[in-house]
Amino acid sequence: TKGRAIMGIAIGMSFALAVMIGPILNAGIVVDGIFCMTADLAAAGIAILYLFVPDPEHLNFHREVETVPAQLKQIFFNAQLFRLDVGILVQHGIMMAMFTALPFVLHDLLQLNKSEHAWFYVVVLMTSVLFMGPMVMAAERKNKMKLIFLSSVLLLIIGELVLALYQTSLYSVAFGLLLFFIGFNVLEACLPSLISRVSPSESKGAAMGVYSSSQFFGAFLGGALGGSC
Numbered sequence: 001t002k003g004r005a006i007m008g009i010a011i012g013m014s015f016a017l018a019v020m021i022g023p024i025l026n027a028g029i030v031v032d033g034i035f036c037m038t039a040d041l042a043a044a045g046i047a048i049l050y051l052f053v054p055d056p057e058h059l060n061f062h063r064e065v066e067t068v069p070a071q072l073k074q075i076f077f078n079a080q081l082f083r084l085d086v087g088i089l090v091q092h093g094i095m096m097a098m099f100t101a102l103p104f105v106l107h108d109l110l111q112l113n114k115s116e117h118a119w120f121y122v123v124v125l126m127t128s129v130l131f132m133g134p135m136v137m138a139a140e141r142k143n144k145m146k147l148i149f150l151s152s153v154l155l156l157i158i159g160e161l162v163l164a165l166y167q168t169s170l171y172s173v174a175f176g177l178l179l180f181f182i183g184f185n186v187l188e189a190c191l192p193s194l195i196s197r198v199s200p201s202e203s204k205g206a207a208m209g210v211y212s213s214s215q216f217f218g219a220f221l222g223g224a225l226g227g228s229c
Contacts, residue, residue, distance in 0.1 A: 009185070011188060011215070013185075015219075016181065016185070019099055019121050020118050020121040020122050020125065022118075023103075023115070023118040023121075025037070027114065072210065074200075074206075075207050075210050076210070081210070084194055085211055086214070088211060089215065089221070090218060092215055092216070092219040093218040093219070093221045095180075095222060096219050096221075096222030096223040096226060097222040097225055098163070098226070099226075100223065102177075103117060106170075106173070109167055110167075112170065120170075121177075124177045124178050128178055128185055132185040132186050135151070135182070135186045136189045139186075139190055140193070145190065145193075145194070149187070152187045152190070153187070154183070155179045155182050156179075156180055156183035158179050159179030159181075159183060162175060162176030163176035163177065163180070191211070192208070192211065195207050195208060196208075
């Protein structure tokens, strides 16, 4: 459970860090360069996999950590897992859609120079981490998972409402974004842990596979729908 929580935090932070680093990269290599850099990094990852990662001497199949296609139907029709999978899909969809619109709010409405966007995100994100830590520890160590989970969902909703309704000042946008990131980061840590707890012991790998697929498909949908709107 703790391992799943750490993995969730790492994935959530990768999205958040991308939001901060993106404006810096855009200033230097623009969007075309970012896509080319992504392709180069992907190719480098493939090369490292084939050239430097050793082949195991023995291959053992572990049902509790690997995806078993025959178990997918059971995973899809598990109501608890389905809700969590839909939740992470919607969560990442909202984040990606929001960050197709937020830079225009900062630049066009609030007159914040593009070169300053990264620092704005850094301050908000680092502040959210200060709140995230105690909430995650309370959920894991003090058995407050349901309370923290619902509170995080509520923070996401309130944060989105603030961002939608109060775009008149940098402080109101920062406050809405802070609430969003607190809820987002806490859920990123708690949802993999919940998947691990809820899924049957013999199909944890399949459950995590569906969860991860939902997570990244949500990011795709959010970016596509946000860009089209």
